[in-house]
Amino acid sequence: MERAQISVIGGRAFLLEAPGEFDLAAQRRIWALTHEVRTWDDVVETVPGMTNLLAILKSVPENPDLVIKRLAEAWARAESIDIDGKTIEIAVTYGGEHATDLAALCDHSGLSDSEVVRIHHEGTYTVFALGSAPGFGYLHGLDPRIHMPRKTVPSLKMAKGCVTIGGMQTGVAVLTGPNGWNSIGFADLPMFDPSAAAPAIMAPGDIVRFIPERIEL
Numbered sequence: 001m002e003r004a005q006i007s008v009i010g011g012r013a014f015l016l017e018a019p020g021e022f023d024l025a026a027q028r029r030i031w032a033l034t035h036e037v038r039t040w041d042d043v044v045e046t047v048p049g050m051t052n053l054l055a056i057l058k059s060v061p062e063n064p065d066l067v068i069k070r071l072a073e074a075w076a077r078a079e080s081i082d083i084d085g086k087t088i089e090i091a092v093t094y095g096g097e098h099a100t101d102l103a104a105l106c107d108h109s110g111l112s113d114s115e116v117v118r119i120h121h122e123g124t125y126t127v128f129a130l131g132s133a134p135g136f137g138y139l140h141g142l143d144p145r146i147h148m149p150r151k152t153v154p155s156l157k158m159a160k161g162c163v164t165i166g167g168m169q170t171g172v173a174v175l176t177g178p179n180g181w182n183s184i185g186f187a188d189l190p191m192f193d194p195s196a197a198a199p200a201i202m203a204p205g206d207i208v209r210f211i212p213e214r215i216e217l
Contacts (some may be wrong), residue, residue, distance in 0.1 A: 083205025
């Protein structure tokens, strides 16, 4: 079995990166690893990412190699788990003023705008992790036909709510500002409410479906 890569970040944080394919099977093992590591007495915080886990210790360990060994052993015995997440439906206006990168995506994929929209909204997506900005969900399950590299020059002021594609992932912008993902539409549903009991609408393991409320092509 290929070993995970483990790096020391600063004095008391350790990053484990899953080997192999960037896929749901690897993420399920990351979820299982997270469940175990967060119970360790010397760990103050766990931050699961996209097929990786950041474990932050309460203090700088005397022997970092022992921590690395412990993480490696935990990864080796981690078994895939499913998280019983909720299903979230997000109404989207495809095209229109916010779809600033739809034409470029069509050029890249060789598909028409209507084909790109259809492929995107017919997909079923799994929230792998939250990050980048408060409440932003990295969604896995994008059809390879509409994968699109992130922009080399980010949009300086992409609107909050833009439905975007970045590489093999899709998501919804939670803040207005610089953004290197490619916008193909817009969703009114707020992804993050700091005053709510659960501020982020999405959580790892949730299922997301995009519903075409309006199509302006």
